[in-house]
Amino acid sequence: MKKYLFALPVFCFFGAALFAQPAGPGCLLRLDSVYYRLYDDDAGDYRPTGIKRYWYDAQYRQIKYVEEKSSFDNPFQLYPYLHELTAYPAADQRTILHQQYDTTGGQWKNTYLDSLTYAPTGLLVHSLGRIWDDATQTWVNNAQFQTTLYPNGIYHVSDFFLWNTNTNQWDSTQHIEYNADGNITYLLLFNNSREINTYDGNGQLIEKLKKKWTAGDWQNQTHLLFAYDDQQRMTER
Structure with missing residues (x-):
């Protein structure tokens, strides 16, 4: 018995939008649904295994x-899942509520x-992720991202955090610094490793120094x- 899985996207016409991003000029379609079907030789037909559906507001979001x-x-029996x-x-803000279907209770759960x-x-300049706590019926901090930008609008310094439930504080997990060209110059994974990158005047990487956190100190790793040839191709050095 041979089985084949395929996905069939279905588009709806909005006149000015295409799936995934806020609508812009020149876009014609926005994804309405995706059907997943599995071909069963025994039945001689495609049978449903999944479906994803999308809805949009008047601004095509x-x-x-x-x-x-x-x-x-x-x-071949579909059930609610996500x-x-x-x-x-606000114009610069978005919230996404994620829910999963509780088959026992027959309802969506945060x-x-x-x-x-x-x-x-x-x-993206700031994000806050929170987990739903069924016991207290409240949202609990989980992950956070924040960044600053250069005047030209690209990333300058970015920081990542995880919520520590023991101390009720944010623990830093990652720190990234960029130059004005958007290249990473410094990458720090707290209590793990860090990288320091150096670039030439053409924005090409010329040096990478990696260190590892060992016994309470940073050790060279x-x-x-x-180096680059006259055609800007990387060469051994």
Whole structure:
């Protein structure tokens, strides 16, 4: 018995939009749904295994997403699985409520909440992720990202954090610094490793120094030097 899986996207016409991003000029379509079907030789037909559906507001922004899928025990019976509700509190803000279907209770249950803020250029400048706590019926901090931008609108310094439930404080996990060309000059993974990159006047990487956190101190690990020929191709050094 041979089985083949394929996905069939279905588009709806909005006149000025294409799936995934806020609508812009020149776009013609926006994704309405995606169907997953499995061909069963025994039945001689394609049978459903999953479906994803999308909804949009009057500005062609995604506001709802629902996914249904089949189970391993019953591969051709669809069940509710994931549910996302997206809101736009302000022009530069977006919240995404993630829910999963509770088959026992027969209802959608909160799982995760993303709160996102964007720069005028569309770059993400702050995000806050929270996990739903069933016991207290509240949202609990989980992950956070924040960044500053250069005047030209590209990333300058970015920091990542995880919420420490023991201290009720944010623990830094990653720190990244960029130059004005958008290249990473410094990457720090707290209590793990860090990289220091150096670039030439053409924006090409010429040195990479990597250190590892060992016994309470940063120890040199690798040191790489790069050179380029007259055609700007990397050569050994």
